[in-house]
Amino acid sequence: MxxxxxxxxxxxxxxxxxxxxxxxxxxxxxxxxxxxxxxxxxxxxxxxxxxxxxxxxxxxxxxxxxxxxxxxxxxxxxxxxxxxxxxxxxxxxxxxxxxxxxxxxxxxxxxxxxxxxxxxYDPEVVTGLDRLLMKIMRKVLVSGSTKDARAGVNKMRDRIDNGVDxxxxxxxxxxxxxxxxxx
Ligand SMILES: Cc1cc2nc3c(=O)[nH]c(=O)nc-3n(C[C@H](O)[C@H](O)[C@H](O)COP(=O)(O)O)c2cc1C
Missing domain, CATH: 3.40.50.360 (Flavodoxin domain)
Incomplete structure (x- = not known):
């Protein structure tokens, strides 16, 4: 090219x-x-x-x-x-x-x-402002969850809590x- x-x-x-x-x-x-x-x-x-x-x-x-x-x-x-x-x-x-x-x-x-x-994403290595933002994102994610969205929310929550590659x-x-x- x-x-x-x-x-x-x-x-x-x-x-x-x-x-x-x-x-x-x-x-x-x-x-x-x-x-x-x-x-x-x-x-x-x-x-x-x-x-x-x-x-x-x-x-x-x-x-x-x-x-x-x-x-x-x-x-x-x-x-x-x-x-x-x-x-x-x-x-x-x-x-x-x-x-x-x-x-x-x-x-x-x-x-x-x-x-x-x-x-x-590895929660162990995230610090400072990024850590705070992630905490807020987790809260918004979980609180806004409807019954239909539950499976997707649980998956994202698991990635936030335990990491993913x-x-x-x-x-x-x-x-x-x-x-x-x-x-
Ligand atoms: C504070 C923070 C906010 C993030 N927000 C999002 C997001 O809104 N959507 C998303 O898909 N990933 C989000 N991520 C995940 C990262 O972007 C992702 O893990 C990426 O692979 C990191 O790239 P890097 O290894 O080049 O730094 C976020 C990660 C952190 C630490």
Whole structure:
């Protein structure tokens, strides 16, 4: 394929792992968002721009900061991936989309695409503000549970309490196919 780049933000490694797998399959570089010098990097050189971030409270971390460097032309080359521990239901997808691509292109006129990839969560290693946010998320989840939603809520509660690891290389297949088609 023509030139591609993968830019990512990862706190505990799973998003970084996906970014590296994707870059390997596309034959390009994966760069941490915090290491990118946007004055030196010319995004117009790339036919395919992949941005990945870990999901925090349904938002893709640093996407809003990254999006400041995009215009309509660059959005047409954009594939976004978010890494989270929630199942990819229509509701979850819509929420994450609304906080990311939907915020800057609500009618999706430029055709940027979002993928949600299964993440990793270990309650033992989460500290500080993240720990507090997770406590609040758990409370909201459990208190808002209706009878119909109970099974899904119990599953999420179990993941919050005991952790989960859904990181698998196979999860990137559709994204990589899509990226290759864009060049
Ligand atoms: C404070 C906090 C909030 C989170 N919120 C969500 C969320 O809203 N939806 C989701 O699917 N995953 C959520 N997660 C799960 C992580 O995004 C997921 O485990 C991801 O794999 C972490 O990526 P990293 O290993 O690159 O840091 C949250 C995790 C933390 C610590």
């Amino acid at each position: 023509e030139k591609a780049i993968v830019i990512y933000t990862s706190k505990r490694g799973s998003t970084k792992q996906y970014a590296e797998w994707i870059a390997e399959d596309l034959g390009c570089e994966a760069v941490a968002f915090s290491d990118v010098d946007f004055k030196a990097l010319n995004l117009y050189e790339y036919d395919c721009i992949v941005y990945g971030g870990w999901i925090r409270g349904s938002g893709i971390v640093d996407f809003d900061k990254f999006a400041k460097h995009l215009d309509a032309d660059l959005m047409k080359r954009l594939i976004v991936f978010g890494v989270g521990f929630a199942d990819e239901t229509a509701d979850n997808y819509a929420q994450v989309w609304g906080y990311s691509i939907g915020k800057i292109d609500p009618k999706n006129e430029n055709g940027a695409v979002l993928y949600i990839l299964g993440g990793r 859904m990181v698998e290389r196979g999860n990137i297949a559709a994204l990589v196919r899509d990226a290759k088609k864009r060049s």
